[in-house]
Each structure stands twice: as structure tokens, then as C-alpha cells.
Amino acid sequence: MKQSRLINVLFVVPCVFAFIMIIIIPFFFGLYYSMTDWNGVNNDVNFIGFKNFKTLLSSPEFLFSFLITVAYTLINIVLVNIVSFGLSLMVTSKLRRRNFYRAGFFVPYLIGGIVLGYIWQFLLNNILVDLGNMLSIEVLKTSFLSLPHTVIWTMAVVNTWQYAGYIMLIYVASIQSIPASLMEAANVDGANYITRVFRILIPMMANAFTISIFLTLTTSFKQFDMNLTLTNGGPATRFLDVPVKASQLLAMNIFSTATANRMAEAQAKAVVLFIALLVVSLIQVSVNKKKEVEM
Numbered sequence: 558m559k560q561s562r563l564i565n566v567l568f569v570v571p572c573v574f575a576f577i578m579i580i581i582i583p584f585f586f587g588l589y590y591s592m593t594d595w596n597g598v599n600n601d602v603n604f605i606g607f608k609n610f611k612t613l614l615s616s617p618e619f620l621f622s623f624l625i626t627v628a629y630t631l632i633n634i635v636l637v638n639i640v641s642f643g644l645s646l647m648v649t650s651k652l653r654r655r656n657f658y659r660a661g662f663f664v665p666y667l668i669g670g671i672v673l674g675y676i677w678q679f680l681l682n683n684i685l686v687d688l689g690n691m692l693s694i695e696v697l698k699t700s701f702l703s704l705p706h707t708v709i710w711t712m713a714v715v716n717t718w719q720y721a722g723y724i725m726l727i728y729v730a731s732i733q734s735i736p737a738s739l740m741e742a743a744n745v746d747g748a749n750y751i752t753r754v755f756r757i758l759i760p761m762m763a764n765a766f767t768i769s770i771f772l773t774l775t776t777s778f779k780q781f782d783m784n785l786t787l788t789n790g791g792p793a794t795r796f797l798d799v800p801v802k803a804s805q806l807l808a809m810n811i812f813s814t815a816t817a818n819r820m821a822e823a824q825a826k827a828v829v830l831f832i833a834l835l836v837v838s839l840i841q842v843s844v845n846k847k848k849e850v851e852m
Contacts, residue, residue, distance in 0.1 A: 731764070
């Protein structure tokens with residue numbers, strides 16, 4: 558018994574060591590540097606307390622990035638999960654070639670965010686605009702990425718196109734774990750398909766919704782690669798009478814600050830992102846878990 562326990566510990570030690578070196582220690586270093594004036598170049602570092610955090614609260618650029626990140630996340634949670642759930646119902650039905658469709662819907666997830674951004678940028682800025690000019694369709698003559706009021710929605714649609722197939726697999730696994738006899742019994746009792754979905758499938762898939770919403774939330778909050786290549790933060794708009802980038806999400810705002818040699822300020826923004834994501838994620842999981850119990 559002691560030997561078995563020792564073997565288990567020896568297997569765990571490398572993972573724990575890697576976690577401490579890669580996650581825990583850098584995290585606390587980050588907390589320290591967020592309270593300094595470090596610029597990433599000079600070795601002279603002065604402790605300035607919460608000055609960087611106070612600066613963030615008065616920065617229209619950071620506040621706007623935070624707000625549009627929240628808006629983008631909410632849009633994604635709704636779009637991704639509705640589309641994913643609809644796709645999961647389709648590929649678990651008696652539809653012919655459903656396995657082919659299942660694989661096809663998942664393929665976009667395999668495309669990296671950098672490549673995905675460039676592909677969709679070309680489609681939206683060139684193909685659709687040329688098509689709009691050729692067919693005299695006014696709504697297509699201007700790229701959706703160039704308008705401040707449509708760019709976030711366009712990013713959310715692109716993200717849904719990529720991410721829905723992955724979330725779909727979670728819903729598919731949950732649907733397949735539900736005994737078919739329940740749906741058959743409800744069908745015999747006269748319940749139509751919509752009723753069976755809302756009264757049987759959705760309540761019994763509560764755990765899948767918790768996982769899917771959590772994954773969508775965290776991924777959206779941390780979105781960077783697609784944001785960088787698709788819009789690069791543009792176009793320009795105004796917030797509190799200050800010029801800001803209309804689609805610069807929080808992760809990209811942190812990156813831009815760091816590349817401007819304002820490392821301590823960027824680290825302070827990263828700490829705010831971590832805290833916001835932690836709080837929102839805990840609330841979301843807690844609320845969904847309570848609904849699981851109720852269902």
C-alpha cells in the first residue's frame with residue numbers, strides 16, 4: 558500500500574512541479590510587476606502600489622475594451638450555444654449522412670485563429686464588397702468590418718462559424734447519453750418534437766449547458782488571435798469623447814500596451830482580466846449548477 562502511494566506521488570510530482578513553475582510562480586510575479594513602473598526594458602523597478610490600477614479606471618480606451626469584451630462574450634454565448642444545440646439535434650436525428658455533417662461542422666474548429674482571421678478578412682473586405690458592387694446590393698457595398706456598429710457582431714458570427722462545431726460535440730455526447738426509451742415514451746404519449754426537446758432533452762442536458770456556456774465564456778473573454786488578424790482592433794470610433802478602436806478586445810488591448818513598453822500597465826490589465834474572468838465564471842457555474850439541481 559505504501560509502495561503504491563509512493564509510486565502515485567512520483568507520477569504526480571513532475572506535473573505539480575511544471576504547474577508551479579509555469580503557472581503559480583509567474584502569476585505571483587505578475588501581481589508584483591502590476592504594482593511597479595516596469596517598462597520591460599530597464600532593470601530599475603520601483604514599487605508604486607495600485608497606481609496602475611487607478612490609471613486603468615480613468616482610461617477610456619481600457620474601459621471601452623472591457624465593455625466591448627463583455628458585449629462580445631454575451632453575443633457569443635447566445636449565438637454559439639443556440640447554433641451548436643441546433644446542429645447537435647440535426648446530427649443526432651435520422652438524417653441521412655449525419656456522420657458526414659458531424660465531421661463537416663467540426664472541421665472549422667481545426668483552423669487556427671490566425672489563418673481564420675485572414676480568410677474571413679479577405680471574404681468580408683473583398684469578395685462580399687465586390688459582390689455587392691456587382692449586384693448593386695447596398696448593404697454589401699461596405700465591409701461589415703469597417704463599421705463600428707457591426708464589427709463586433711461580425712466577429713461573433715465568425716467565431717460562431719469556427720467554434721460551434723466543437724461545442725456541438727458536447728451536446729451530441731449529452732444527447733446520446735439520454736435513454737432513447739424516454740423520447741419514445743413521450744412520442745407514444747402524444748408529445749410533439751418541440752415538446753420533447755424542451756421537456757425532456759434540455760432538462761436532462763443541464764450539465765452539458767453548464768460546460769458549454771463556461772467554455773464559450775472563457776474563450777470569448779480571452780479572444781486574441783482572430784481579433785488581431787480579422788480587424789486589428791479597427792475601425793476607429795469615439796468613447797467619452799476620446800478616439801478608441803471599435804473592436805479592440807481586452808486581450809488585444811493588453812498586447813498593444815505591452816508592445817508599447819508599458820509592461821507594468823499591461824500586467825495590471827491582465828490582472829483585471831483574470832479577476833473579471835474568475836468572478837464571472839464562478840457566478841456562471843454556480844447559477845447553472847443550481848439549475849441542474851432544480852431540473
